[in-house]
Amino acid sequence: MSKAGVINGAILQFDGVSKSFGGLQAINHLSFDVREGEILGLIGPNGAGKTTIFNLITGVYHPDQGKIRFQNTEITGWQPHRVVNAGIARTFQIPRPFHHKTITKNVEIALIPNAILSHGLSKQERSDTVSQLCAKVSVCKIFGTEGCHLIEDGFCDCMFEFPSALPHAALRNLEIAKAMATKPNLLLLDEPFAGLTMSEVDDMSALLRTMKQEGRTQIVVDHNMRGLMRLVDRVVVINFGQKLAEGTPEEIAKNPAVQEAYLSGSSN
């Protein structure tokens, strides 16, 4: 999965980016790198600007200042779909399935190419890919079978189910399946553990580790650093749109500035 010509092993460079909304400086001269193959934790209290960073990377917002480079290509100001097709996929903090489409169609949507006349994948290839992805992230586990089976002729046992039938944890998995369908090199996960039980958090962590082994670099956002510490390789702590600290989980846990930001409000 390694790409040629990546400087310093950085797959994504977030370089001096600022963004304000009205009077609010949401992101203030923020710089950090994401290294090829790592899981980077992006933590910070709620409202620190983590989701804004994702929106800046994925092109939903455009930075007022600064540059964003992905695999040595500058992607600042690109439209969201172009960023996705360059190899960056994201999940949303609150799952956003396409409510009127079945689960398998939800995943299939992410396989649609933009060249209107090109063929892309054949129908069989598409449905196979969808089934594999559904099985991999076990979206359809709740329907009583393990994973998602191709029953026959491309029929899969969750092909008649709509997202409204899924419990919360499965919706999170569906988000990941949709993101994976775009074949990303970099995956942005916005609070993937929110609302999950302890055991579901473990399942999710295992899934993210597997994807890391397949070479998918990840940025995981969470407001709660404790949940993330065992998963991530490195942590960037954000507070009020600025970088508060950066380092390995062990370093961050000992960092007094981080302790201050997280605990002072309640300990004084």
Next chain:
Amino acid sequence: MILKRARTLTWVSAAIILISLGFLILVPQLFVGNSFLISTFVFANIYSILAMSWDLLSGYTGQISFGHSFFFGIGAYTSALLSMHLGWSPLYTIPLGGVMASLGGLLVATPALRLRGPYLSLITLVSALGIDQLIRVLKLGSTGAEGAIQCEIDLATGVNHCVPPISANEVEVYYFALGLMVCIAIFLIFLVRSRIGLAFEAIRDDEEAAEAAGIDAKKYKILAFMISGFLAGLAGAVMVHKMQQASPGLVLDLNISIEAIVASVLGGMGTILGPVGGAYFYILIRELLRPFGQWRLFAVFVIALLILLFIPRGVLAEIRLRLMHWIKSEKPKEPQQGARA
């Protein structure tokens, strides 16, 4: 054996569609010489095309258009003017009308891309009102009065000069309209089931999430506008050759946009075939129940409102969903382990 119900259902719906189609093919034979009835069926086919076109843009892609008369009128005027002044056969000018309307779609889509919801709907409405005014101001028609194109008698030769009909034979006109409608329906059914249709629906459900799934929403929206414009333009062009005249009141009236919406609501938005049923229902009531006067339209609109209130998905979509639940209730007995590999 597994999903037997799904297959049964496919066969049953195919049979229903074929029987309806068979009936439509036999209409001229069943009602020989009843030119009023055959005319009515021609209108029903034209409105079906219009309603399907609205459904593609609004039902599938979620871009609610209040101005489909814009496309309808462009198609009508283009085809009428070309065939009358250049003497081209309607068989060439009708597609050209569609092409012009499609370009009109591109024109509307350009500002519409930045707009959502009511803003977008207003732009479509304004374009329809605007072209109506423009044609009146430019006196685009042959007679000049209010931009109308009417029959003119050439004083030198005494020949009556009109918008040419598609054919002098009403039955041929009927088959032309029916054939066109069926071809378009087939085309659209394939289109909405393709990945393009899937992209349309994704944009309708959640545009931001669609972009996050890598879909170029702008491109697909332009495509939807252009295809929808093309089809509505074809409908308008066929209409103008059927009526052999054109005026803003005939082909650009807001009523036409409203009727397209009503037909789609009656049959069910986002189903393609539903709007065809809705258009037939609407036109047959409008034409055949004339003795009831205005009551018939009042009743149709009330029915449409009741459908919105109680079956907001639309009749066909509701049936489809119920059937889907029915299929689902038949669980596969023994999931074949590892069949995926």
Next chain:
Amino acid sequence: MKLLEMQEINVFYGKAQALHDIALDVQDGEFVSIIGPNGAGKTTLFNAISGLISYKGTIIFGGKVLPKKTYDTVQLGLIHCPEGRSLFPFMTVVDNLRLGAYRRKDKEVERDLQEVFELFPRLKERQRQLVRTLSGGEQQMVAIGRALMGKPRLLMLDEPTLGLAPIVRSHISKALDEIQSRHNVTILLAEQNADFAFKHSDRMYLLETGKIVRQGTSAELQYDPYIQQAYLGH
């Protein structure tokens, strides 16, 4: 006396169940917290109590069955200060506060307004400013102030410290102490910041994925190994 009491409260979003058999009570004058991670169902629970969403089951408030419409719950003095604040951004601070007293017909509204200003002197300085021009912390003060203007018997605070700087958080913290001691208001707090909750509460419930998994006095839960490991990081 029990001010708020519920047994087997269930909430569904479509087919998915968001809350499972919630049983919970709050004594008069007590400070009770519900802690739990993001997405555990704290906001859902609050929205259900104040009638913003529908639920299955019966809630008893002040000895009577709590109506299921928001308007009626407010009339009874159950005031919910929601997550995200739901302020009126294009209105002034003082208008926002006055609307909090919409239901009241007593003569003490003006006195209570002054008390809110004493509690948050910042708001007095800015009373003529539009709420949207305030900082996040000041907006939170308006939200709490507006809730107090409704003369609550039970004040439900959903994540009042969300996204606030440490210094502002400590302001809010002090204000909560004062509200409790001076005004003798019963408080039900939802927090994901367990430390903050421990500092204020008499009793706590831990909510995870829509179920109450632990409950007890703050002192008891402080030494619960599960809570220590997952929420306190000791």
Next chain:
Amino acid sequence: MEVIAEVLIFGFLISSLYALVSVGFSMIFGVAGVLNLAHGAMAMFAAYIASWAIMTFGLGFLPASILGVLGVALISPILYWVIIRPLGEKPVVVFLATLLLGVIFEQAMILAFGFNARVLPPIIKGGFIVFGDIRILYNRALAGAVAVILIGLLWLFITRTKYGKAIQGISMSTKGAALSGIPTHKIILLVWAISGALAAIAGLFSASFLGVSPLADREFTVIAFSTVVLGGLGSLPGSLLAAFIIGYVETITVQFAPEARGLASLAILIVVLILRPQGLFGRAHE
């Protein structure tokens, strides 16, 4: 000079009626989130009620008009409660439902009164106010004065009274309003009644100048929809300003290029929407 004065005066008179129609439309969108495409039907309906009362009972214009206004102020909230509210949070369905409601009203008027236009008698017959060479019919001047007074009263009501502040509150945060103990449903009904009444008054005056026909509602709806989008959804001052922009643009085009009357305001609308999609005073979303 005279032409300018004429444009100024007649532009003002027409704009104030447009404002009356659009303010109500804007308020309904503000509190209920509904773009009420049946709004124009309310204006038309009031004129028909008045006309019917005059013909059937021989009422004078004033009592007949009051009947018309009250009738609409009653039916408008009923439509909301019975038809719009049960549809819930489905903007597209609501949008289409109001469209159908408008069309149903048109058909009902055709059934009851036929296709032909009817003219209401003016409130004050004959007589002109004279400014130099410009003569304004008393009736038109009265319409302008009533519109300005009503808008002024509405403004006071919204900014000064408790109910008015509740209306503002609901339009900014329905949830916040409900949690503050505001009876949101009652206030929304009140807004539908007020909006209907204002549209009704505009419709009555318009019918006394130009008459009313079953499809007259469309022009009202288009004006209301355009001004509110032009001014920015949810902004009352924006809608008022937009009503005056459209009113004046129309008056000017009628004066100098009467054929392009309808086109000019549409063109302005398109240009503004392209340059500033949120409208002139739009509250930026998110």
